[in-house]
Amino acid sequence: MTGFREDGAAALEWAASYLERVRELPVLAQVEPGEIRRALPDSPPEVGESFSAVLRDLDEVLLPGITHWQHPGFFAYFATTGSEPGILAEFLAATLNVAQILWRASPAATELELVTMDWLAQLLGLPREWHGHIEDTASTSTLAALAAARQAFPGRVVLCSEHAHSSVEKAARLLGLAVQKVPADSEFRMRTDDLRDLEGACALVATVGTTSSTAVDPVAELAEICEREHVWLHVDAAYAGSAMVCPEFRWAWEGIERADSVVVNPHKWLLTPVDCSALWTRRPDDLHTAMTLVPEYLRSSDEDALNLSEYGPALGRRFRSLKLWAVLRCYGRVGLQERIREAVRLAEVFEGWVRNEPGWELVAPRPFSVVCFRREGSDEANADLLERVNASGEAFLSHTALDGRYVLRLA
Amino acid sequence: MTGFREDGAAALEWAASYLERVRELPVLAQVEPGEIRRALPDSPPEVGESFSAVLRDLDEVLLPGITHWQHPGFFAYFATTGSEPGILAEFLAATLNVAQILWRASPAATELELVTMDWLAQLLGLPREWHGHIEDTASTSTLAALAAARQAFPGRVVLCSEHAHSSVEKAARLLGLAVQKVPADSEFRMRTDDLRDLEGACALVATVGTTSSTAVDPVAELAEICEREHVWLHVDAAYAGSAMVCPEFRWAWEGIERADSVVVNPHKWLLTPVDCSALWTRRPDDLHTAMTLVPEYLRSSDEDALNLSEYGPALGRRFRSLKLWAVLRCYGRVGLQERIREAVRLAEVFEGWVRNEPGWELVAPRPFSVVCFRREGSDEANADLLERVNASGEAFLSHTALDGRYVLRLA
Numbered sequence: 001m002t003g004f005r006e007d008g009a010a011a012l013e014w015a016a017s018y019l020e021r022v023r024e025l026p027v028l029a030q031v032e033p034g035e036i037r038r039a040l041p042d043s044p045p046e047v048g049e050s051f052s053a054v055l056r057d058l059d060e061v062l063l064p065g066i067t068h069w070q071h072p073g074f075f076a077y078f079a080t081t082g083s084e085p086g087i088l089a090e091f092l093a094a095t096l097n098v099a100q101i102l103w104r105a106s107p108a109a110t111e112l113e114l115v116t117m118d119w120l121a122q123l124l125g126l127p128r129e130w131h132g133h134i135e136d137t138a139s140t141s142t143l144a145a146l147a148a149a150r151q152a153f154p155g156r157v158v159l160c161s162e163h164a165h166s167s168v169e170k171a172a173r174l175l176g177l178a179v180q181k182v183p184a185d186s187e188f189r190m191r192t193d194d195l196r197d198l199e200g201a202c203a204l205v206a207t208v209g210t211t212s213s214t215a216v217d218p219v220a221e222l223a224e225i226c227e228r229e230h231v232w233l234h235v236d237a238a239y240a241g242s243a244m245v246c247p248e249f250r251w252a253w254e255g256i257e258r259a260d261s262v263v264v265n266p267h268k269w270l271l272t273p274v275d276c277s278a279l280w281t282r283r284p285d286d287l288h289t290a291m292t293l294v295p296e297y298l299r300s301s302d303e304d305a306l307n308l309s310e311y312g313p314a315l316g317r318r319f320r321s322l323k324l325w326a327v328l329r330c331y332g333r334v335g336l337q338e339r340i341r342e343a344v345r346l347a348e349v350f351e352g353w354v355r356n357e358p359g360w361e362l363v364a365p366r367p368f369s370v371v372c373f374r375r376e377g378s379d380e381a382n383a384d385l386l387e388r389v390n391a392s393g394e395a396f397l398s399h400t401a402l403d404g405r406y407v408l409r410l411a
Numbered sequence: 412m413t414g415f416r417e418d419g420a421a422a423l424e425w426a427a428s429y430l431e432r433v434r435e436l437p438v439l440a441q442v443e444p445g446e447i448r449r450a451l452p453d454s455p456p457e458v459g460e461s462f463s464a465v466l467r468d469l470d471e472v473l474l475p476g477i478t479h480w481q482h483p484g485f486f487a488y489f490a491t492t493g494s495e496p497g498i499l500a501e502f503l504a505a506t507l508n509v510a511q512i513l514w515r516a517s518p519a520a521t522e523l524e525l526v527t528m529d530w531l532a533q534l535l536g537l538p539r540e541w542h543g544h545i546e547d548t549a550s551t552s553t554l555a556a557l558a559a560a561r562q563a564f565p566g567r568v569v570l571c572s573e574h575a576h577s578s579v580e581k582a583a584r585l586l587g588l589a590v591q592k593v594p595a596d597s598e599f600r601m602r603t604d605d606l607r608d609l610e611g612a613c614a615l616v617a618t619v620g621t622t623s624s625t626a627v628d629p630v631a632e633l634a635e636i637c638e639r640e641h642v643w644l645h646v647d648a649a650y651a652g653s654a655m656v657c658p659e660f661r662w663a664w665e666g667i668e669r670a671d672s673v674v675v676n677p678h679k680w681l682l683t684p685v686d687c688s689a690l691w692t693r694r695p696d697d698l699h700t701a702m703t704l705v706p707e708y709l710r711s712s713d714e715d716a717l718n719l720s721e722y723g724p725a726l727g728r729r730f731r732s733l734k735l736w737a738v739l740r741c742y743g744r745v746g747l748q749e750r751i752r753e754a755v756r757l758a759e760v761f762e763g764w765v766r767n768e769p770g771w772e773l774v775a776p777r778p779f780s781v782v783c784f785r786r787e788g789s790d791e792a793n794a795d796l797l798e799r800v801n802a803s804g805e806a807f808l809s810h811t812a813l814d815g816r817y818v819l820r821l822a
Contacts, residue, residue: 004430004495008423011499015506016416029518033716036522044530048743051496054736058503065519069508077516077708082508084415085462088422091502092469094684094734095426097480097493105488107440108476111447119455136547137727147585166706167726173704174558174724176587211708267727273505275729293584295577297488297622297811297820301798305444313585315578316548316678318685323505325465332459387712400708409708 007051014055015087019070026393027071029064036065067396075410076398078211078239078370079343083271089326090273093319100317102298103305110308113321119328120278123336124244124264127257131284133308134276134320138238141263141279142205143171144287144312148261149203149232150175151290152283159198160205161190163212165236168205177202187365188215188402192222198229206233208253209240212400212409213364213372216240220255227258235262238277240368242269243344245336252367261287269343269369270336271327276320279312287311343369350410363407371410372402379406418462425466426498430481437804438482440475447476478807486821487809489622489650489781490754494682500737501684504730511728513709514716521719524732530739531689534747535655535675538668542695544719545687545731549649549674552690553616554582555698555723556672560614560643561586562701563671563694570609571616572601574623576647579616588613598776599626599813603633609640617644619664620651623811623820624775624783627651631666638669646673649688651779653680654755656747663778672698680754680780681747682738687731690723698722754780761821774818782821783813790817 039061069080098106100113117132135141146158146168158172162181172179180201185191188210198204204226206217219235226233235256241264243249256262261281266272281287292310309315331339347369354360354373364372374382382399383406389395398409450472480491509517511524528543546552557569557579569583573592583590591612596602599621609615615637617628630646637644646667652675654660667673672692677683692698703721720726742750758780765771765784775783785793793810794817800806809820 005423005427007495007499008427009420011502012416012419012423015503016419018506019415028515031518033514033518033713034522036519037526040523040526044534044739045743046745048741048746051499051737051741054496054500054740058733062519062523065517065522066507066509067515067517069510069517070506077510077512080508080510082505084418085465087502087505087508088418088462089465090505091422091498092426094493094498094501095429095481096477097491097498097684098477099480099488099491099678099685101488103444104439104478106476106478106480107442107444108447108473111445111476112451112473115448115451123455136729137725139725139727140551143585143724166704166709170702170704170724170726173701174554175585211706267510273508274510274727290584291581293577293581295622297809298577302444313554313581314548314550315581316550316685318547322469326462328455329465329468330459330462332456334457335459398708 010052010055022068022070023072025068025071027068027073028390028393028396029067030393031065036062073395076396077411078268079411080268080274081271082273083327085326085330086271086273086323089323093322096319098319100319101309101315102300102307104300104302106319109319109321110306112325113308116321116325116328117278117280120324121280123333124241125247125250126262126280130280130282131287131311132278132280133311134324135279135312136275136277138236138263138265138277139167139170140313141277142167142234142236143174144279144291145234145261145263145281146171146175146177146203147290148281148283148287149234150177152286153202153230153232155200155202155231157201158203158205159201161207161210161217163188163210163215164205164207165211168236184215188213190217192218192225195225198225198231201231203232203234206235208235208237209368213402214240214368214370215364216252216367219253219259223255223258232260235259238263238265239268242266243340243368245333246340266324266327269340271331271339272324276324284311347371363402363405369411372400372407373410374405374407382406382408421463421466433479433481434483436479436482438479438484439801439804439807440478441804442476447473484806487807488822489679490822491679491685492682493684494738496737496741497682497684497734500734504733507730509730511730512720512726513711513718515711515713517730520730520732521717523736524719527732527736527739528689528691531735532691534744535652536658536661537673537691541691541693542698542722543689543691544722545735546690546723547686547688549647549676549688550578550581551724552674552688553578553645553647554585555690555702556645556674556692557582557586557588557614558701559672559692559694559698560645561588563697564613564641564643566611566613566642568612569614569616570612572618572621572628574599574621574626575616575618576622579647595626599624601628603629603636606636609636609642612642614643614645617646619646619648620779624813625651625779625781626775627663627778630664630670634666634669643671646670649674649676650679653677654751654779656744657751677735677738680751682742682750683735687735695722758782774813774816780822783818784821785816785818793817793819
């Protein structure tokens with residue numbers, strides 16, 4: 001190393017220049033499988049190289065193989081948004097390099113996580129008395145929530161919409177639970193007509209903003225059913241939860257205060273770099289019972305302190321709250337609301353274009369910032385169109401299936 | 412924000428100055444539970460603040476509550492080591508902010524991960540044909556490995572040493588498997604005398620470098636038993652695996668090529684900031700079968716490409732290989748070996764001091780860089796001593812229990 005200040009200045013210049021020029025790069029990497037791998041050396045170096053060599057190869061070898069999530073033409077999946085304060089805070093977290101295995105391993109990291117989750121609960125209109133902590137992704141948050149559900153209720157089945165995210169099925173599979181898919185209505189919301197008897201179920205997962213179409217399951221109604229049937233209600237609001245910083249979107253999770261757990265990913269739509277998944281629960285004792293395990297080498301005299309590793313699958317926890325804190329500080333409630341509203345406005349504009357363009361159709365309601373549309377014609381023609389758009393490098397869209405048809409998705 | 416370059420320069424200066432002055436700060440945070448929380452505002456800001464306000468509060472409010480893992484007096488748990496190239500690469504990864512949900516979401520991230528894991532396999536003397544990928548922590552790696560074991564073999568029991576890490580029990584609990592603890596010998600290694608009949612077991616976990624004492628279970632012998640009994644052998648080398656960059660330590664996992672899976676955490680002893688846990692398996696198909704789930708919205712035309720999310724619990728994967736790559740590049744084989752050997756040399760020096768000091772005793776063999784020792788006298792006296800050392804802020808040690816006695820641990 002030349003020295004941390006010099007190498008750091010070069011890395012900072014690389015990052016600043018990247019953020020400036022990313023819009024000029026092809027958004028979807030235009031490489032074939034194996035191409036990047038073949039461009040990299042077969043073996044590690046024997047002796048150390050300079051950090052400038054790393055930066056050079058990042059530019060020359062890796063960059064052509066990067067799909068640019070920070071590109072303004074990235075409309076695939078969910079447009080994951082990293083912001084400048086979030087990026088810099090991740091750098092500071094790596095500098096501190098604390099591993100929150102228990103409170104005393106970094107008191108400030110644990111307590112900042114609790115405070116930041118309390119702030120976020122306030123911003124999203126969630127009950128402040130809930131327990132909140134951060135996991136890496138919604139897959140892990142859902143795994144933790146369903147483990148708590150299995151702990152709290154006797155059934156071995158998880159119910160969810162046919163449009164629920166694949167992470168529900170993955171978590172259930174890991175936990176040894178069966179999944180039962182509930183059909184959706186014409187607007188892709190979970191139907192409740194047949195949800196009378198939940199015999200054998202320990203959990204029901206409602207989605208607020210499904211991945212395919214951002215449809216919204218009826219939370220209040222499902223909460224009532226779950227309460228009556230003694231089943232854990234987990235709400236997957238990984239994408240749309242961020243929109244709840246704006247009161248005008250809170251219709252979408254009316255009744256949320258009766259859920260048992262909720263996941264919202266600030267790394268999706270709240271300006272925080274991956275990974276940062278916020279999990280709250282109204283039943284922290286069940287989550288704790290499902291997850292706690294304190295061996296002798298981790299016992300400490302800080303008996304009043306909360307060890308967040310006792311609320312999730314991982315023991316070593318990165319200092320993830322620092323970036324969320326930086327984002328909430330640097331944008332404030334008003335700044336976050338502005339950005340959510342602007343994203344929704346742009347989606348409305350695009351939706352209008354599709355509506356008014358002959359030969360195109362909208363195929364799902366658009367409650368938030370994702371537009372589902374297609375060109376009249378065959379699935380093949382639409383798939384071909386998608387591949388041509390993506391091959392241009394100017395925009396990156398993804399697709400989904402709705403009512404058995406191939407649908408384009410602009411996020 | 413003032414601007415990314417100015418804010419970034421301030422963050423870089425904060426980081427550089429932190430790394431210079433960290434040795435002057437109390438290594439263990441000298442705060443009471445709740446103290447940091449009370450120093451933080453009760454509510455998030457309404458309007459955005461400057462990034463300089465974040466840096467100021469990091470210094471004034473959070474720093475007194477940080478336990479400094481980068482401090483030269485940090486001897487607790489395992490001395491997790493972040494290095495300068497690793498820190499800067501994490502910053503670059505946050506700038507790129509790719510989420511590796513599948514190959515095309517970032518081809519270079521997927522392929523760099525495969526290359527880096529191949530390099531690391533070469534450095535550690537592992538078979539290159541194994542499948543390797545990165546998880547956040549060993550807890551997740553072990554969860555994935557045991558899910559594959561449950562997939563591959565019919566039993567519902569996981570065997571491990573009484574000194575195995577708590578993550579084995581946590582993973583088994585999540586997976587609905589039972590854990591059977593095998594007694595250890597006088598040097599804290601798993602005893603094999605009673606391991607004749609593994610009826611009902613799907614996996615056995617061997618530990619190379621247990622957390623309590625860094626004892627080494629007999630891998631070759633266990634591999635033979637597991638092969639004969641058709642049981643998955645998972646080797647937890649989360650800490651000691653990094654030492655295998657030096658051939659003179661490879662006695663510790665002789666027979667490793669017959670294991671079914673191995674976990675090594677470069678974020679423990681290989682200069683990589685948290686989180687970076689390397690998982691290899693000889694049976695990628697079983698891991699894939701246990702984990703794969705590709706919904707329509709994630710299907711793509713890149714049929715030859717490997718989606719690493721199909722090999723682990725999470726879908727959204729951070730660009731973790733970038734920091735491991737930077738570390739391997741900037742240190743090279745020789746540089747990594749030097750640092751491992753120096754850590755072991757320092758532990759040997761300390762071990763010598765304890766051996767020659769009347770009133771002190773060594774309580775376990777020291778194969779690597781952890782020394783287990785105690786002062787003659789009661790457990791209470793040793794616990795009290797530990798608290799006094801830690802209260803000084805000059806050094807931070809942790810403890811464990813060996814043979815039912817309270818033992819001090821210097822890592």
